[in-house]
Amino acid sequence: MAAVRAFRWPWLWLGLWWLGIVVLIYVCMMPHPPQLSDLPDSDKAEHFIAYLLLAAAAVQIYAGPRAWRWAALGLLALGVGIEFAQGAWTTTRSADPLDAVADALGVAAGMATAATPWRDLLWRLERGGLRRR
Template identity: 50%
Template sequence: MREFSWPRLWLGVWIFGWLLCITLSLVHPPQMDLDLPDSDKIGHCLAYGTLSAWAVLIFRTHRARLGAALSLIALGIAMEFAQGLLTDYRMMDARDALANTLGVLLGQALALTSAQDWLQQWDRRWAS
C-alpha cells in the first residue's frame, strides 16, 4: 500500500466497496422505468471502474494494482455465475462480465496519470 496516515480507513473503504458490489449483485434488482437496452452495462462499468480506480489510489506497486485488477475481473465473472446459479430473479450475462472487465481496465488507466497520487496527497493534508 501507499504510505497513508490512515491506511486501514482507505483499505476499509475498498473492502466495503467489494462487499457492496457483491450484495448489490445478488439482491433483487430495483424496478426502474428505463427503456434503454443494456443500460445496466453502464452501472456495471462504473461500479467496477470505481473499485479499480480506488485500488490504483491505495496500492503503490504495479504488481499490487495488477493483482487487484485480476481479482476484480474474477469477482465480476464469479458474480455472473452466482446470479445464474444462486438466484431465480437474476440472470447470468457474459456481457455484464465484459462491462465489469471494461470498468476494471478503465479504472486502472488512472495509474497512467498524476491523479494516482490524489488520495495520498489528500490524506497527508487531512492528517496535518
C-alpha cells in the same frame, strides 16, 4: 501491509474499498436491484462505472504495479464470479457475459488512471492537500 501505500490511515481507505466490494456483491445478488436508468442495457453502464471506481480506488490505495495487477485480477474474478453466482444461486437474476465484459472494461479504465497524475490524488489529499510544490 507492504502492498498498501504509506497512508496515515491505511485501514480506513482499505476498509472503505472492501466495503465497496461488499456493497457491489450485495447489490448484484439482490432480487430487484435499483436501476439508474430505464434505458435498455443501462445495467452495462452501471457495471462499467462500479468496476471503474473500484479499480481506480485500488490504484489510489495499493502501492505499485504488482499490487495493482493483483487488484485488477481480483476484480475481474469477482465480476465473472458474480455472473456465475447470479445464474446458479438466484431465480430472479441471470448470468450475462456482457456484464462481465462491462466489468472488465471498467477495470481496464480504472487501472489506466495509474498512468495519470490522478494516481496519487488520495495520497496527496491525505498528506495535506493539493498544494503545488
